[in-house]
Amino acid sequence: MPIIEANGLSKTYRVYQKKEGLLGALRGLWRREYKEVKAVESVSFTIEPGEIVGFLGPNGAGKTTTLKMLAGLIYPSAGNAQVLGHVPWERADDFRRRFALVMGQKNQLWWDLPAADSFQLHREIYSLSAEQFQRTLGELTDLFGVKELTRQPVRELSLGERMKMELIAALLHQPRLLLLDEPTIGLDVVAQVTIQKCLRDYNSIRGVTILLTSHYMRDVEALCKRVLVITHGKLVYDGPLTGIAERFGNEKLVKLQFDGTETPGDLGAFGEVTSREGPIATLKVERLRVAEVMAAMLDRYTVLDVSIHDPPLDQMIAKVFEEGTTPAPELVEK
């Protein structure tokens, strides 16, 4: 049985359109104009237990809105969803005991107190037994490497340490589903990698299902085999991460090392030259023409080494996001 089942989930907001200037503000006192903004439009997908799924999209695409509907924080305008066997926005206690939401830009720990005190409060809220609480807390502080920091006031922790504490607080009640909204935002590379590793380890130890939004492709590459791509509120891709290149990357990067000290001057005839450095050049070539172009170049030049690969994932994702401005490509099923 899927952990998450979303069917035609939509959310439309009514947004007040404020007129400019004092006169506009005065008019707004008795007559207001509203605009309907479709934040999410008919989004459907399922997520199975134990999966780690990346939820990608540009700012304002509808990722967080979808996540908040799945967490039961906001009501959808249309559609339905089942999360852990519950309708999320009914906010049943049994449902809320079995999942957690962590938002990288928000802090839920008691700011002026040590994280240990906030953990105690979580224990009371989730009615955890003392033994279960101590055992889970011990495991998590070991896993995240913050055993020595739990007695330090939260406001005195670094951003990375605070995020680890946030994740520990979210995992104390051993949720079956973890919704993460940009958990590594603002963190340095080292902290990002540590958090990625902790999440991966926790997923393999506990089998927790994770749905993650992030603007850092490194997070997604490190954690997710499957991704959902949403632009302008519509789901445009649901499939394996590796399928992104196949689906949206209609170009390949061909890297060549030529005999001599310089690259030939007429490479532009074979494709777009993206870099030249000594005898090494990289060309962007249409996927379907790679074989033909390679044959022609090998015929014309002496090539010492060649490698063909997909463009970096973030470039392809940026392209997917751009495509969102045009009619959405047909949804690719998993």
Add this chain to the structure above:
Amino acid sequence: MWRYLKLWLSLAKFSLLGEMAFRGNFLVKIFVEVLWLAILLVFNFTLFQQTTHIENWDVNQYLFFIGCYFAMGGLIETLFLENCNQFADLIRTGDLDFFLLKPIDEQFLVSCKHIDWSCAPNFLLGLGVMGYALWTSGWVLNYSQIFAFVALFISGAALAYGFLLLLTSASIWLMRNQSLYEMWWLFTTLMRYPREIFSHGNWATPAGFFFSFVIPIMLVTNVPARMMVKTLEPSWLAWYALGSAVVVLIVSRYVFRAALRRYRSSSS
């Protein structure tokens, strides 16, 4: 119920620890509250040097009334005012999300998350003033009277909390809470005076009736104080105050839950 009581005690403990971290601020707040009571008492003693009664309240009865008002205000401010005041910010910043995610009654968590211990001395000072007023008036210990007073005091606090929650719920629509504060100060002003003050004049009489029976905020302190130091007239007023508290609590809970359904959660 036991779980909620334990959780409330933990919240109270952590609130105290949080406030103790800023000891100077904590002490200044207590000092200001004591000063505020002293000004109120001096003002009223000055009035009673010119007259023996304000309406039909003599100096000791009136002193008891002030103590009752101060204790009631202290209780509401300690338990709920700060929480309700923060509610609009929680909505504006989207931090209300964390309250809704927890497997616990949202109203309980929103209303009780923070206990403002710096206002607790007001409650104790109010009790002290009431005790002093009873002692100087030669009051004879009467347990049934004390029981009735405590019951009506709690019902008054429940009534005030219900109104505060109604005002708080409006934050979902208003997004700002200045109007909440304005309304709350109007309410506390109405709680501060005996009802009889509003019994004369073309405007005062309807206003007194309105705030006693339609929006019965004046009953919050009038009913328990009158029960203790005077005769409650009309006698059914105690039942009216109790009934109002129940109705306002039910309505405020309904409105609060309706307001939560309108919550949009701010973007992250």
